[in-house]
Amino acid sequence: MSFIIAVDGPSGTGKGTITKLVAEKFDFQYLDTGAMYRCVTLKMINEKVSLENEEKIEEILKNIKIDLNGDKIYLDDTDVSKRIREEDVTNLVSQVSHIPIVRTSMVELQRRISEGKKVILDGRDIGTNVFPNAEVKIYLDASSEERAKRRFKQNKEKGIDIPFEEVKKNIEFRDNNDKNSKVGALKKAEDAIYIDTTNLSIKQVERKVIKIIKKKQKLIKTIDNAYVMTKDTPLKKFTHSFIKGFLGLLYRIVYRPKIVGEENFPKDEGFIICSKHINYLDAAGIILLNKKNIRFIAKADLYRFGILSFLGHLFNIIPVKRGKSDINSIKLCLKALKNKETLGIFPEGTRKGLEKHMKVKNGAVFLAEKAKVKIVPVGIQGSFKPFTRITFNYGKPINVHDFNNGDEDWLDKASEKVMNDIIMLTKEKV
């Protein structure tokens, strides 16, 4: 199973050391993406190719062979592990790495090497560009003074004698280059976890990173468990009816709900209820006020939070992962519909999707067609202000199959029809 850990940050933050340690600990493959850019740079130096010579660079990229094997880096079958760390390469690599064709080629290689594997990559743009959907994203940082001190010490140990001020200037020059590049700029991904390592030892940073990864692994396991349809135990059944009854009573007291059109529910077959999504109280109302057990489909992240995760399990909410087509979720929905269960789906995909001008999602129509079931639209009338009435106005079932004329956009058209019915039912006087 694929699991990507992206570690980004400027040089001298201990990225390489930490990443190697963590790779060993979790038995992940380690990919030093900086070393890849260094290999390209070295080859350009060897072949005396200038930064401007696009044609020659393209030729180099076509024929270059880079092998990364733990600490050992091979360029065209020669061990260059030490050579690529030397001053001439270090001084040029930042500029080489920001040549668009170099970047495109290396990013493609990084994705190819990592495909389907458990990999930890360190670099500058891994979380933002190479793997924007990485399972874990970490951004390591430290003051330039501290990073220069570390590099100066490293150099001393290797017998390299560069004055401290020069080391610092070099680091700041590279930072500037890396952060302001037009392609693959060094930037913290919005969802990356930021760690300032200025006053931390390697061990302390390692511990923090391990904790983050373990937490994410645990969360993924919890979410994956939500995909497994477990048999309802007597205890779960009891807890379910108790909580449904209690919350339902509360809902009735606060919103004095009125329910219209329940007779439109297809009898003795599975179906899908589609509603507008204003806030979580709309799903709650549909679930709590129906005798039938309605299973909503919600973003998998719901299972991240204690109480929501508990309610998700209790009401058999089907998780769906955002941003990718989630086969497991589709399978679960089809299985439930075959079992004559009722699903709840918000075609807007998110709260107030229409108001945010988002395209209506066609997942509900897709499922209805696949499972040969109907869609019941529902309009929700009211403001959800406490002690004002909320009305659930269920409409006539829609047979989406009638819209399937084989045209490419039939799913979109049928989804629009569902959404229009929902809007009409929201405005209808009842």
Ligand code: DC
């Ligand atoms: O991590 P390092 O110092 O070996 O990286 C060498 C250079 O390569 C550095 O100046 C930034 C660049 N680089 C990059 O632009 N993108 C990456 N993913 C990795 C490194």
